[in-house]
Amino acid sequence: MAEEPRNQRVPNLTDPLPLSPELIDKLHRLSEKYAAMGQDMGSYLEGLLQADYLTYWDYIHLETLLSLQNPRTPYLDEFIFITYHQTTELYFKLVLHEIRQIASHPSLTAGFFTERMGRVNRYFGILEHSYQVMVEGMDRDQFLSFRMALLPSSGFQSVQFREIEIVSTEFSRLLLNVPAELGSEASAEQLYDYIYWKQGATELATQQKTLTLRQFENRYSQELIRLAGEFRDRNLWRRFLDVQKTGAPTDDLVVQLREFDHRINVRWRLVHLRSAVRYLHKDPDDIKATGGTNWQKYLPPREQQRIFYPDLWSESERNQWGKQA
Numbered sequence: 001m002a003e004e005p006r007n008q009r010v011p012n013l014t015d016p017l018p019l020s021p022e023l024i025d026k027l028h029r030l031s032e033k034y035a036a037m038g039q040d041m042g043s044y045l046e047g048l049l050q051a052d053y054l055t056y057w058d059y060i061h062l063e064t065l066l067s068l069q070n071p072r073t074p075y076l077d078e079f080i081f082i083t084y085h086q087t088t089e090l091y092f093k094l095v096l097h098e099i100r101q102i103a104s105h106p107s108l109t110a111g112f113f114t115e116r117m118g119r120v121n122r123y124f125g126i127l128e129h130s131y132q133v134m135v136e137g138m139d140r141d142q143f144l145s146f147r148m149a150l151l152p153s154s155g156f157q158s159v160q161f162r163e164i165e166i167v168s169t170e171f172s173r174l175l176l177n178v179p180a181e182l183g184s185e186a187s188a189e190q191l192y193d194y195i196y197w198k199q200g201a202t203e204l205a206t207q208q209k210t211l212t213l214r215q216f217e218n219r220y221s222q223e224l225i226r227l228a229g230e231f232r233d234r235n236l237w238r239r240f241l242d243v244q245k246t247g248a249p250t251d252d253l254v255v256q257l258r259e260f261d262h263r264i265n266v267r268w269r270l271v272h273l274r275s276a277v278r279y280l281h282k283d284p285d286d287i288k289a290t291g292g293t294n295w296q297k298y299l300p301p302r303e304q305q306r307i308f309y310p311d312l313w314s315e316s317e318r319n320q321w322g323k324q325a
């Protein structure tokens, strides 16, 4: 916030008003603005007299924001865990904010699309680099203790992560083993049964859906199915094809889309996998015993083979997907 200039004299009520031509012009424009809406400028000026100065803490709701980190256990490192998850969700929100602008732009250009994808990639870059806070930044024994108090919740239930996936690509790219008889006209609701992430939430011991997944589905399936329908024709891939049809050069945009695909589907998933490897039991029998999931088979990008834009990668690049690590 700017400091008040020290040598400026506080105006006295008897001083003549400094009504410069610029100020008079501003008053005229203000009066036109309010008149256009049938409003009286004087009443609004009265409001200005009453209004308090905006403070930083009110503007960003600082006190509310800082009241949201509420660990469930006495382990001090749980505070890092909860705060980092919240930080990540805010970046996911920024990513969605950019993608929605691209999706709904009435006259989308390659330039606008490229610039917005640059922002998305910056956000994912920050998430990738800052993820060391999870991998290195907590005491393992504390983690293993406080995590038991958080079951069955999991980052797996991050609805914003799923929203980013849905708005970024063709829905078919998120599906596995869709029966041929469903055909190309199948609705998002029918296809949702084949969403890939269900594979990551199967209990090793029983081969049943985990409670983590069942709760997530109860809470969010309808919303995600609606979103898939809404973005069927305006997900990022469709918008890329729209821009391509105009004949505009798309080389820079292709660079950004490939970067995004690789960041979300390989690099972020890899750093995240590292945290699971560092903290969680590695022996599948141990996992079985604790009601755990098949995360070792599910999380590695080379196993998932999630690719949003396969047409932008060569065959050998696709064959190498996630294997370089």
Ligand code: HEM
Binding pocket: 084, 085, 088, 089, 134, 135, 154, 155, 156, 157, 158, 161, 197, 200, 212, 269, 272, 275, 276, 277, 279, 280, 292, 293, 294, 295, 299
């Ligand atoms: C020490 C830190 C972490 C560990 C050990 C960890 C572990 C796991 C595990 C084991 C899974 C598989 C599903 C399950 O068994 O619950 C998973 C999924 C997931 N986690 Fe984390 N996680 C950590 C931090 C985070 C953070 C900070 C986020 C950010 C929101 C996050 C987001 C996700 C997402 C989106 C999935 C689903 C991934 C997919 O479907 O490919 N995790 N996590």
